[in-house]
Amino acid sequence: MPEETRAMVNVLQELQVFSAKRGNAFAQTLLEESIRRLREESFTLVIMGEFKRGKSTFINALLGSELVPTGIVPLTAIPTIIEYGSAPSALVTFENGDSHSISTDEITLFVTEKENPRNEKQVREVRVCYPAELLRQGVILVDTPGVGSVYQHNTDAAYAYLPHSDVAVFLISVDAPVGQSELAFLGDIRQYVHNLIFVINKIDILAPGQLEELLTFTQKVLKETLETEDITIFPLSARQALEAKISGSEEQQKKSRFTDFERRLNDLISGGKSRLVREVTSARALRVISELEMELALWQKAMEGSLEDITEKVARFEKELTILEREREDSIYLLYRDIDGLGRKAEERLRDFRKQVLPVILGQYRNFAREAHGTPKEIGQSLKEKAHELIEIALAEHREQEKQLLSVGIQETADRFFRNIEEIVDRMMTVSSDIFGVSVELAQSKEYILGDRNFSYYFHDFPTFYPPLEDIPGMGLIPGALVKKKLVKTYEDRLVEYFELNCGRTRSNLIEVLKEVATGVAGELRLRADLVSKGLTTALQDALRQREAGEHERQEALAVWQDDTAMIQRLKAVFKESTVNPK
The missing domain is CATH 3.40.50.300 (P-loop containing nucleotide triphosphate hydrolases)
Incomplete structure (x- = not known):
């Protein structure tokens, strides 16, 4: 590992410990991921x-x-x-x-x-x-x-x-x-x-x-x-x-x-790969730092001034947060709507697939059946295997195409809504700045805060069932010359039946997968906004509580705040230097 990378890992670990102390689980996870990427490079x-x-x-x-x-x-x-x-x-x-x-x-x-x-x-x-x-x-x-x-x-x-x-x-x-x-x-x-x-x-x-x-x-x-x-x-x-x-x-x-x-x-x-990874990591860390800085700044403001003025500002702040939380829920509603739209498009593709592919595999089956020879048992076995093979190949190709199409669609949709939630977080910071009169540095780009999310999933593979030869009704009563014709028709009917059945199961699995993805993304969106809101609110509540404490406790809290502020400023300087003068 290059020396510059090792030094950055050490600083990230400091920031991770500080985030844990402040109770910011999102920042901890993000920084842990950044450390992993740096170590792996x-x-x-x-x-x-x-x-x-x-x-x-x-x-x-x-x-x-x-x-x-x-x-x-x-x-x-x-x-x-x-x-x-x-x-x-x-x-x-x-x-x-x-x-x-x-x-x-x-x-x-x-x-x-x-x-x-x-x-x-x-x-x-x-x-x-x-x-x-x-x-x-x-x-x-x-x-x-x-x-x-x-x-x-x-x-x-x-x-x-x-x-x-x-x-x-x-x-x-x-x-x-x-x-x-x-x-x-x-x-x-x-x-x-x-x-x-x-x-x-x-x-x-x-x-x-x-x-x-x-x-x-x-x-x-x-x-x-x-x-x-x-x-x-x-x-x-x-x-x-x-x-x-x-x-x-x-x-x-x-x-x-x-x-x-x-x-x-x-x-x-x-x-340049190591340098690029360090630049992205620094950008992520600076966004975390700006949110922690705001918490410390709000604590300081809440400790100063009259209690009446601070109480009024806290009430205004909480009212603004409620509005932003409603916007977050509106965004999540739109997320579910857009993922439902992906599902509808996939269902349309499945319907088109069924219409286009079934005649093709029926033609392939009939061509194969014309050349089938042997005893009734051998013919039946070969027809069954061919029908099974045709369905498996057709569905396997469709599943693979759907996985690729949906992976792209889901990733684009999720990234769009993660960016929306980052804009809401920025507005939380701006509201804090406006109400309490503290400065705030907002990142120009929000791509890096999203981390490395790849939404993967799989389609279940359903076994295709075909009845054994002896289970075909009336087979023993049919004259030998007509046996092949009966077998061909029976397994052709089965091919159509089980092709439709497996298409239906693929559709059910598709809906299940998309619901799971939507729930997972919605959960992350809520967590991201909630933890920022909680951090800011907790800082204000702590300050209001400590205002009522004795002088000794107030001085202890002030000393902790000074140490925390000094640490954040030191870490901020390190990461800013890394983005301005990358090595």
């Missing part, structure tokens, strides 16, 4: 590109170990997140929120298309801890599913990780020219990633003289597509680099040209 490096470009081998070369599964067919079906740990370990997280610890040797069972086809195990992600020096620096590696493979769910999962990257490494391979799907994917990456590094992998298979020609062509295409001259490409061989690190061969390492890329990566890691 994570740097997320997302590895992306089309399938078969060597992404997993590239990550293994960075780690110096064959940790991530590799192969010649589309392998990685699940995002694999790799971070530092003192010993190798892995944790699988499923779509229903459950987690399961595994050994690193078992990773293949969950992240490869072979062992987990079409993600039938419903894995959300695999998180791996590993004692590599790169990871010790706070780097988090993300191995994404390959885009452009025959498995669309791989491409969807890769797109989902774009917003999580500080730097994205886009791999191109010498054995395939840059294609349209890669260029389209690059266009999307540019919307989310400020730092994009290009790597041409597998240069070890090129004949002498071919590399320069390939570099010239690739650079030209990328510049035209991205409309920028700022394109940097690192040609290298991840395979040679990995072999060199395992064997300790300096000659092999030099041939791989991997060191040039690692040097650039180290420059990015040691660059």
Whole structure:
């Protein structure tokens, strides 16, 4: 941890202790989160590109170990997140929120298309801890599913990780020219990633003289597509680099040209990220300090002047707070309304999905049924499995799309209302200033006070039920020639019935999820405003009580106030210096 970061953590801990003393739980939580972020100072490096470009081998070369599964067919079906740990370990997280610890040797069972086809195990992600020096620096590696493979769910999962990257490494391979799907994917990456590094992998298979020609062509295409001259490409061989690190061969390492890329990566890691985190943390701390300053200032004002004047001002202040509390509740009402609106849009999308998809899967089922052969039992079993598969695939794709759409909608809605509540808090401060005649410094931006909220949720997966063959009424009485026709019709009816049933269950779960989110956000909105209101009111009440106490108690209270004020001013100076002159 850099010395500047360590010093800021120490000052934040002082402020956290002071906030606890004042009973401000919101400030405690916010400062605790800021301390965690400073200590972690994570740097997320997302590895992306089309399938078969060597992404997993590239990550293994960075780690110096064959940790991530590799192969010649589309392998990685699940995002694999790799971070530092003192010993190798892995944790699988499923779509229903459950987690399961595994050994690193078992990773293949969950992240490869072979062992987990079409993600039938419903894995959300695999998180791996590993004692590599790169990871010790706070780097988090993300191995994404390959885009452009025959498995669309791989491409969807890769797109989902774009917003999580500080730097994205886009791999191109010498054995395939840059294609349209890669260029389209690059266009999307540019919307989310400020730092994009290009790597041409597998240069070890090129004949002498071919590399320069390939570099010239690739650079030209990328510049035209991205409309920028700022394109940097690192040609290298991840395979040679990995072999060199395992064997300790300096000659092999030099041939791989991997060191040039690692040097650039180290420059990015040691660059502006730490400073940015400290600037944001200072801004959050200064907002907390301004609220604590107001509490101390109100206490001082309430201790001075005539009791009649202070009592009248306190009454005015409490009246204004009541008005602001009503505005807060109005805002929460609008929050529920807007989240209900998200639900209505999702229900409309579900209705459209049902209308559009049911004819498609019925057509697929009928095409399959025409080619079905075997005994009645074998035909029935294959029809049942096909119907089940069609429903599962269709609903899985819809659920994934809804998760992404709703995550964005919920986050935008929540952030908007958190900003509304910060405006109400600012008005509490302004009212205090106006009534009691104390100065107040209001932050220009309120983004930082919101913290790092990511509203995640999952859709329950409901098992689809199909009756066994012997349970189909009258099956034993039907002539053999008509059995297949009967089976096809029976399972087609079942397909429609259970498709509708599972759509209905998806809708019910959607409504349940949105209610939970709305309740959680509303609770945080109330807590934020209530704690500021309580802090200001308590300061006034304490002062009024201490005015009635004896001279000795008054002097003790004044001494505490002087110490607290001096501490707050000292901490404020530290954080202001950090925002004005960041190092």
